[in-house]
Amino acid sequence: MARWTFCAGLAICVVLASHAQTAPPRPAFDVASVKLNTTCNSLGGPGPGSLTPGRFDMHCVTLRSLISMAYGAFSGGNLNSQRMEVVGGPHWLDSDRYDISAKAEGGASAPQMAPMLQSLLEDRFQVKVHVGSQEGAVYALTVLKDNSKLQRTKEGSCVPMDLAHMLSAPAVKPGEPRPMTCGLGRTEKSDGVTSISDWYGITMAEFIGRMLSPVLGRPVIDKTGLTGQYDIRLEFVLDGPIPINGQPVPAPQADSGPSIFTALETQLGLKLSATKAPVEVIFVDQAEKPSAN
Helix, strand or coil, X not given: CHHHHHHHHHHHHHHHHHHHHCCCCCCCCCEEEEEECCCCHXXXXXXXXXXXXXXXXXXXXXXXXXXXXXXXXXXXXEECCCXXXXXXXXXXXXXXXXXXXXXXXXXXXXXXXXXXXXXXXXXXXXXXXXXXXXXXXXXXXXXXXXXXXXXXXXXXXXXXXXXXXXXXXXXXXXXXXXXXXXXXXXXXXXXXXXXXXXXXXXXXXXXXXXXXXXXXXXXXXXXXXXCCCEEEEEEEECCCCEEECCEEECCCCCCCCCCHHHHHHHHHCEEEXXXXXXXXXXXXXXXXXXCCC
């Protein structure tokens, strides 16, 4: 019996070793550059960046923002509707700024580059993270006296989001309107007034995660009970900085106008209430200053 057990164990070890040898290679950029930028801290926020097929370029960005992009933006090929907070780690995660330039063969899409960015952070910054939950300050979004003013999306007014080809969408011919993508919109700022416009075919989860939570700077819990897709326009005055790529950027101040709380109530029939609840966050277990290119 002992001999049989040993042989069975040996066979299992051989099978495991075989699987380990045939494991798919870890996704990684073909070429990547990481440089500390000591001249951009005076900007008050991240510099210009671009995400194109097979190219990832960011300037004056903090490691905390990069961790949020890599581990919180995409999951299973989908664009997460709720941005997760990144907590913990050394103080320089928020103070040091970096220029990142990376290239992937084959015109990789944004979801395909997310694990490549993870590999880059783990190799150059020795980043280790895990996802968990903690009690935190949140807002609950409810319908004001069952009187939602949201407009249902008309069938065919927007095209479904295609993340795999979103970065390489064909150019629109002169004179032709660009088709609206369901779940995405445009944010404009003029004289201190922020306009959320042309958001077609957006669900409450997407509206909360892609617009409300970033503007408010904390998670928002959907308590509306509303399902389906809506077309949303909202105008309000920000009384604080604008978060861009996780970094606060000073916003121009308007002389007057509704706060986002008032605008939600009067324009959409929705209400925000401050409360506390468990929220999913990304914990930074380890991070080191980057190795040389």
